[in-house]
Amino acid sequence: MGNEIFQEAKRRIDRRRMNQQVALSARLDEIQEKVPEVIQVRRQLAMTSAEISKLILQKNTDIKAGIARIEKVNLELQQKEKDLLRQNGYPEDYLELRYDCPLCQDTGFVDGRRCRCLVEEMRKLSIEQLNHISPLQKNTFDTFDLSFYPNETDPKTGQNPYMSMQRVLRYCRQYAENFRPGNPSIFMMGETGLGKTHLSLAIAGEVAAKGYNVVYGSAQDLLRRVENEHFGRGEDQNTLETMLDADLLILDDLGAEFGSNFTQSIVYNILNSRLSSDRPVIISTNLKAGELEEKYAKRVVSRLFTQLVQMRFIGKDVRQLKRQREMAARK
Numbered sequence: 001m002g003n004e005i006f007q008e009a010k011r012r013i014d015r016r017r018m019n020q021q022v023a024l025s026a027r028l029d030e031i032q033e034k035v036p037e038v039i040q041v042r043r044q045l046a047m048t049s050a051e052i053s054k055l056i057l058q059k060n061t062d063i064k065a066g067i068a069r070i071e072k073v074n075l076e077l078q079q080k081e082k083d084l085l086r087q088n089g090y091p092e093d094y095l096e097l098r099y100d101c102p103l104c105q106d107t108g109f110v111d112g113r114r115c116r117c118l119v120e121e122m123r124k125l126s127i128e129q130l131n132h133i134s135p136l137q138k139n140t141f142d143t144f145d146l147s148f149y150p151n152e153t154d155p156k157t158g159q160n161p162y163m164s165m166q167r168v169l170r171y172c173r174q175y176a177e178n179f180r181p182g183n184p185s186i187f188m189m190g191e192t193g194l195g196k197t198h199l200s201l202a203i204a205g206e207v208a209a210k211g212y213n214v215v216y217g218s219a220q221d222l223l224r225r226v227e228n229e230h231f232g233r234g235e236d237q238n239t240l241e242t243m244l245d246a247d248l249l250i251l252d253d254l255g256a257e258f259g260s261n262f263t264q265s266i267v268y269n270i271l272n273s274r275l276s277s278d279r280p281v282i283i284s285t286n287l288k289a290g291e292l293e294e295k296y297a298k299r300v301v302s303r304l305f306t307q308l309v310q311m312r313f314i315g316k317d318v319r320q321l322k323r324q325r326e327m328a329a330r331k
């Protein structure tokens with residue numbers, strides 16, 4: 001189960017431990033040069049420890065008294081090391097090995113079980129694997145260009161795309177800026193080329209930059225992975241678990257995937273599980289309400305409409321307008 005991820009997580013933790021040992025050697029070299037007395041004290045300390053082992057091997061002597069005497073010397077030496085370091089402007093524990101995770105001392109295990117840090121590292125790796133498919137950096141709030149949305153009221157609908165999208169943009173920006181794991185979920189609807197993916201990615205990038213776990217992917221890709229893993233095709237990388245656990249899950253282009261009973265029930269489970277545990281999900285679709293109802297069971301569609309913040313994208317296909325502008329600029 002996700003063996004590759006486990007191995008890589010373990011490697012990363014081993015690397016942390018080695019880095020800490022290297023850092024300690026560097027500190028030792030520094031002290032050797034700047035405050036050599038400290039190093040002498042440490043040698044004496046090592047010698048007294050060796051004396052204890054010797055004592056234990058000698059059967060006839062008074063071991064207890066001997067150990068007590070040596071321990072007293074030991075404590076004095078330890079204190080001397082601290083004093084010397086402090087007097088020379090170093091922290092008292094400057095020559096102690098440090099750990100990124102004191103819980104397992106960077107071994108990845110506590111009492112034979114996976115430490116929190118190992119589990120966390122595996123979770124990060126699963127997310128990285130899912131997310132490497134998407135270029136998170138290009139689509140930001142700043143590159144979202146409102147000038148592509150006509151600033152005129154449609155006489156039929158009474159809506160002004162520019163004003164409407166300005167509100168959408170503002171909401172998304174604030175959503176990302178003030179992101180909390182208990183944020184509301186969002187349902188983005190509208191035809192292709194109106195900026196749903198752009199704003200989803202902008203939110204993903206900003207929330208991920210805050211250190212939250214974000215899983216972003218097309219519904220098609222993510223659901224296919226879940227299905228393959230469920231039926232034992234390809235390597236099991238806990239995709240479903242990662243989607244359920246992420247601080248923010250973004251499912252792009254719901255409805256483009258091949259609909260089966262299996263994907264239907266997975267979508268329902270994801271919605272159900274995330275909404276009931278207050279974990280936000282952002283779902284976007286090109287489908288209209290009627291088309292969604294044809295594709296998904298009622299229980300799925302009614303959740304989407306009642307429990308998620310509705311966000312409608314209106315206007316003309318931005319990609320087409322962009323091409324037209326580029327061509328006009330070349331003339």
Ligand SMILES: [Zn+2]
Nearest residue numbers: 101104115117
């Ligand atoms: Zn740990």
